[in-house]
Amino acid sequence: MKEKVDILKNVDWDNLTFSITPTRSMYLAYCENNEGWKAGQLEPYGDITISPSAGVLNYGQGVFEGLKAFHSVKNRIVLFRPDRNASRMHESAIRLCIPPVPEKMFMDAVIAVVHDNVDFVPQQKKGSLYIRPCIWGSGPVLGVKPAPSYTFIIYVSPVGPYFPGGLKCLSLKVTNLYHRAAPKGLGNVKAIGNYSAALYPHKLAKKHGFDEVIYVNAANENFIEEVGSANLFVLKDSCLKTPRLGGSILPGVTRDSVIQIAGEILGLEVQETDVTINDVLNADELFCSGTAAVITPIGKVSTDDESREIGGNRIGSLTREIYDILTGIQNESREDPFAWVQPVMGL
Ligand SMILES: Cc1ncc(COP(=O)(O)O)c(C=O)c1O
Incomplete structure (x- = not known):
């Protein structure tokens, strides 16, 4: 005791x-x-x-x-x-x-x-x-x-929160210096080595004032993949896009939950598809998803050539709605139509 x-x-x-x-x-x-x-x-x-x-x-x-x-x-x-x-x-x-x-x-x-x-x-x-x-x-x-x-x-x-500041918008850098993972490599599984590979790119990004890195596809550097520890979503004209699985992207549990919330609760068109650097730069809203990151808005994206503010560097209304629904299901303040929540103990 x-x-x-x-x-x-x-x-x-x-x-x-x-x-x-x-x-x-x-x-x-x-x-x-x-x-x-x-x-x-x-x-x-x-x-x-x-x-x-x-x-x-x-x-x-x-x-x-x-x-x-x-x-x-x-x-x-x-x-x-x-x-x-x-x-x-x-x-x-x-x-x-x-x-x-x-x-x-x-x-x-x-x-x-x-x-x-x-x-x-x-x-x-x-x-x-x-x-x-x-x-x-x-x-x-x-x-x-x-x-x-x-x-x-x-x-x-x-x-507590993975990114300090809770729902504060992140500033991300699209890196063309490093790949997180290669097609047919280990990116689609949670192998420990994937994370040591991401330490140095992350350290460099931090040094230059960014919160995290957006990785591009190793086979086609025009396509974006994910953030070091979260999946990415792009909203444009009421269509929500996220990079398709099957290559070197981790199949996130939160990613799958966002797809279902957006499609089945909010009635949005959701596409798992190729997402380009241009899609990211021209997004109406941009956010990342993960168990640790939950739903974190992205307010600024930079490449080597340019830097863009997304949605006025403020959390977008859809991002906020998805955050509220996801966290509401998790803390049981909302109905759980998908039976995602598993009680393990009454208090
Ligand atoms: C590389 C990577 N991508 C995406 C995610 C998000 O996955 P999940 O939503 O299952 O936490 C994580 C976190 O586990 C991750 O490490």
């Missing part, structure tokens, strides 16, 4: 940012020598030991997910579309020769960690509990090959 009070005391609930706050426990399960995943268990949150020749450390054999638990207005804790994260992690694991975690095991493990850390779920309007499942090749390898054993770990952290 004393330990519980002490960890919670250190959380600044009114000023949560998107950063790690240690919580009570994490979930760990192991798969040894291709013998299948053994039942996992909760352990106190903390450092783990790992072989210096682990596949994940030497060859990046790791995948991860990100989802959130919310304290809803119905005074219960809910998850948002966790089944989509379970199935995406399955796809990611297969691509990296990692034994996939059965989807039921994934769901049970997520629920167990949320239950045990329920007092770390922020109150409504203060934030959410970010849930980070990872699978790592933790067994030793020297030659480049799949690791002999794997660790499935889930840790959680209370978080």
Whole structure:
């Protein structure tokens, strides 16, 4: 009980940012020598030991997910579309020769960690509990090959907005210096290496005063793909466009939710198609979507040649509406016609 009070005391609930706050426990399960995943268990949150020749450390054999638990207005804790994260992690694991975690095991493990850390779920309007499942090749390898054993770990952290300032408009740079991912590479799965590749472009963009980078397609540099950790949407003349999947873009859970909200609730025309740099520069509204980013408006886009304000550098009315509907479904203040919200605990 004393330990519980002490960890919670250190959380600044009114000023949560998107950063790690240690919580009570994490979930760990192991798969040894291709013998299948053994039942996992909760352990106190903390450092783990790992072989210096682990596949994940030497060859990046790791995948991860990100989802959130919310304290809803119905005074219960809910998850948002966790089944989509379970199935995406399955796809990611297969691509990296990692034994996939059965989807039921994934769901049970997520629920167990949320239950045990329920007092770390922020109150409504203060934030959410970010849930980070990872699978790592933790067994030793020297030659480049799949690791002999794997660790499935889930840790959680209370978080606030990913982009400081909440719904403040972002200023983005279309980079022609770096690609995030290549067609037929790893961009369409949540491989850990994708994110280290994006660190330097992001650092450069920050240095020049931008919030983030817009990546273009490696095979056709006229087409845009996504932001380092969120998908992109362009509104023009009441048509909402987003880059089509099937190449190197991550199939975002929020992206899919936006498509359904825009098409089925708002009755907009939605196109998953090729989106050009020109489309972005000439948008009426522009926003990005992600579990961490939620819906974040983009008010300025720059290329090497020009810089354009989008919608007067103010959040557009459609962006605001989609934000309100999505967050309303997530916190149960709105009807959930798609059955996306999964309650895990009454309070
Ligand atoms: C590269 C990338 N694109 C898009 C997204 C948005 O995906 P989701 O909506 O599932 O969080 C993320 C975040 O997970 C991401 O890392």
